[in-house]
Amino acid sequence: MSDILSVALPKGRLGERAYSIFERAGFGCAEIHENSRKLIFDDEIRGIRYFWAKPSDVASYVEYGAADVGVAGLDVLLEQKPEVFELLDLHLGQCAMAVAGRARALDSRGETLKVATKFPNVALRHFSEQGREIEVIKLHGSIELAPLVGLSDVIVDIVETGKTLRENGLEVLETIFDISSRLIVNKAAFRFKNERVLELCRKLEMELAREEKIDD
């Protein structure tokens, strides 16, 4: 195992914001700003490596040790329940996991509720806590479409502003949990790269506290 610390970041706006916190905390990587087709970015002097992964895959990269640390949303963590350490709440990408649909879509309990979602485990857990039987329809995107075309009664999905929902005559019926991005660490990497992981954590925490102060 090399002493390079490898970091899996979620592709997209959220990952870029996460990276900028890493950069301000002293873990920057010059290569990453070069506009290239590279997939992996190394900074040998700082001993750090970054790569971008599909957001829902980050937890797998970390659990199986392909990355030592990663940034993953609580939505992904509660859906996949990976065996990793969750060391920090980065307070990024704040939104909520919610049940949404047409008004009163949850009221009738006569039939099995059809739920369209990218998060079948979250949906099953939520409704089984209510003692309610559901049929899960697993989708991969544009979840809001499902109740509009009669594929499902409700959806379980991430809601940021709720604007898309409102424009389509849907609303949030129940909030399941609040979401933000978390710093996750592979369990073996925590043992063998302990000092580096703890240093990363400490500096990220300091950077987050500093930003919070500026915001106030």
Next chain:
Amino acid sequence: MENADFETPSEQAAFALRRLFSRYGYKRYRVNKFEEYGIYLEYKNFLPQSPIITFTDLGGRLLAMKPDVTLSIAKNAPVDLKNPAKLFYTENVYRVPHGSREFREIAQVGLECIGNVDVYSQCETVLLACKSLETLSERYVLTLSHMGFVSGLLSWCSLPAALEEQALRYIEHKNAHELARLCQGAGLSREKCEALGSLSKLSGPIAETLESARQLVRNDAMCAAIDELQSLCDALGGAVLKECLTLDFSVINDLSYYNGLIFQGYVPDIPRAVLSGGRYDKLMEKLGKKAQAIGFAVYVNELENREGAGL
């Protein structure tokens, strides 16, 4: 090694471990391939969460392909308090590994010490855990924890039972932020919130970490746990060994079966623990046996996927 080309890394490791255990006077114990399914149902929290392969035998009994070895040994091995049974096994178990969707045949090599488990036997078990890891890799980490310490702090905090389970999961994942939210939500005092928070963060080389852990002691159970860890640490003595030993209370096993020392072993290039074990007197009690017990298993199958495999 002459036969190295014909043996997979996990087979080589299994042989090396068997030699090690028999050198220390442990006797091979063979376990039946099948057990009555009922026993796994009754003790299901002792086992890793996984479906079990079952079938009906010719007499109509529901049998299972064993998902675990320790339970069979604990149930069947004769108890002699004067001479503790020192047993080792090399067996295949059948379960669905975490994150997988298929049953797998998993090779396990391990040992159990059943009877009167004194300081010496406990020390020997930890030493053999270290030596087992040594046969897999020059570099390794054995992480110790103590269920008495964790359950002692939890009972001092007197969380509602439903939240206690959740708190344990957060400690297991070193998730201090959610743990703090849970404690505040339950209306715990600031002192209690902070104590639980510190517990989830405690980890490091054994000698220093024991000092910090002492500051968290709030009752006799925790004090006894720390003293036990301290005397273990003193007895293991050797500086080389100590470098590989860490203390980390995120190592957690089921509270209703494990009571004392527990531990996990890691080697580089394998992303999960390759060794796991601990003191399970409470399982013996539930089985109606007047004996103490400690043991561990090495998940030799993990070696198959190792980068640059080979010993």
